[in-house]
Amino acid sequence: MTIREEQVLERISRARNRKARLREDAITLAHGSGGKATHTLIEAVFREAFGNPLLDRLDDSARFTVNGADLAFTTDSYVVSPLFFPGGDIGDLAVNGTVNDLAVSGAIPLHLSAGFILEEGFPVADLRRITESMQRAADAAGVDIVTGDTKVVERGKADGCYINTAGVGVVQSPPTGEVRPGDAVLVTGPIGEHGVTIMLARGELDIEADLVSDTAPLNCLLADLMCSCPGAVRRMRDATRGGVATVLNELAADAGAAVVVEEDAIPVRPAVRGACELLGIDPMYVACEGRAVVVVAPEASEAALASLRSHPLGAESAVIGRVKDDPPGTVLLKTAFGGTRIVDLLVGDPLPRIC
Template sequence: MTIREEQVLERIERARGRRARLRDDTIVLAHGSGGKATRTLVDAVFREAFANPVLDRMDDSARFAVNGVDLAFTTDSYVVSPLFFPGGDIGDLAVNGTVNDLAVAGATPLHLSAGFILEEGFPVESLRHITESMRAAAEAAGVDIVTGDTKVVQRGKADGCYISTSGVGVVTDPPSGALRPGDAVLVTGPIGEHGVTIMLARGELDLEADLASDTAPLGCLLAELRDACPGAVRRMRDATRGGVATVLNEIAADAGLAIAVDEGAVPVRPAVRGACELLGIDPMYVACEGRAVVVVAPEAEAAALAALRAHPLGAGAAVIAHVKDDPSGLVLLKTAFGGTRIVDLLAGDPLPRIC
């Protein structure tokens, strides 16, 4: 058996659910990247401690029924650096990220909470700017921020402002979840814009590009998609930490099927592609904050694409992949040169603090 064949078998075993083992003694930045290290930390520590049927589904939002009403509930924390960046700031990022987690569960977002951890010395004017961004984003998404919390830590013990948000919504049209060979995989627009924007805004690289974060609420876009393809939407995920590659790996592993990606079909703006090439980063692993990955039945492929492209937030949508029988749990990329390679989970942390 060749080394490559051994690597393939190892990835297949991991995709089929081999129990994760955490070998690190301390937390490192990679544990927050959304890739392999994050998945291992979650599986080996949090899922082991908190295991229950709702959590074990590992969706973007937890789904459960209360008095016969199907609800979705999600929570997230935001530690982006810098706090203000082209296209947005930590405030609208927090609101949009939370409502998008609800939207991809087929839920109509209703209410959010917001917790603030502020560093001593943080300018009140900056806090007002952030809260105004949150108010505007919540209004655009059709939700209210109804409760929250504030803590202040000593100077030097935080990075200005961290935000934790939770959201609840009513599930009106959940994805079926049951992938089948032949299903089409779409993205709702060009990928990688948020991650590259944050990287350039940090000022640590001698690069310039006309880019802005793609942060946006996806509820209306995904509702129109579901209306255009009733009963045909299998899965929806928002591609944040770890990017589209991580989402595809998780979907393939959960389904026990393969996903075959056409590299030439993946929409990437020239500025994003150029920056990624200079830095040696694959755009497939770069975070988005206003893009979703959607899997639909084969007969709905054309209708889904048309519905997405008819909405301003989906104008750049594309069909990028199809579901295959095997190899089970793997994501394969057909390259522009005609070859095929495995797209594995993100290793390491090329873009720290992007959300």
């Protein structure tokens, strides 16, 4: 890296460490993107109001003990549009998403809640299709939907159906949490399929592609990984809103380290790459709903890769990069042409309402 590059990176790093300040007076779609605007909203409004040690970790799940039981607890609302898409629907997405948030915390998902907000006039047949899909996803993940709620709002006050799921899991073998220079960074399969599938399903683009959403429960895949590499798994994150780029940035920021990834090593299907080129977006920022980013100790990288690849949902796993000391809090991409570029957090998301 040249001195000039180092100066630029230092300035970026300083800018990032400033206290979050929300400049907007009104909520924009970018606040729901999972990117910079979402981070600012969380810092300036939610952490400001709710701040407590469990929330402040901002992990995928909150962890606490109750009478000696080590629990993980998480929630997500789903507003995906359209509700039905190749490879899935809002129902299995809502189950898999919460299962995965528990799984990446090293928890065995046990019980889910389901809260429905339905628009007056929503077809009962669609609701049945969604609930059946949720149950199939729950069966696949080995969880039960044990409590729920339904609200109905007037025509025009929702978009058919919104679902919130919360989940409780028991933590058995959590990742160590500490990411260190030298650690290997893996991804559990090709990236961006969910986001591109949703975009194509909206029909706004005249692209035909043989793509389906990657929505899937990762709990067995990741539990197997934890068993295969005892004590060597540092962090796991599912790459949803904001894609792999956002997860890598969060990991780099938390660790105060750099994450350097090799463009050539990142699995991207040709159909995703082609659609992204036409859309003018980078697959690194496109949401997955069945892929995790995993950081493991240097010596465990081969064992981790073998464990992930032995599972159908991780068959195309790859080591995509390494953790380095410098520049702290930064993600660098070594391009196929030998250059290096910064992969920053985006302010918003090129694809709103992806989950």
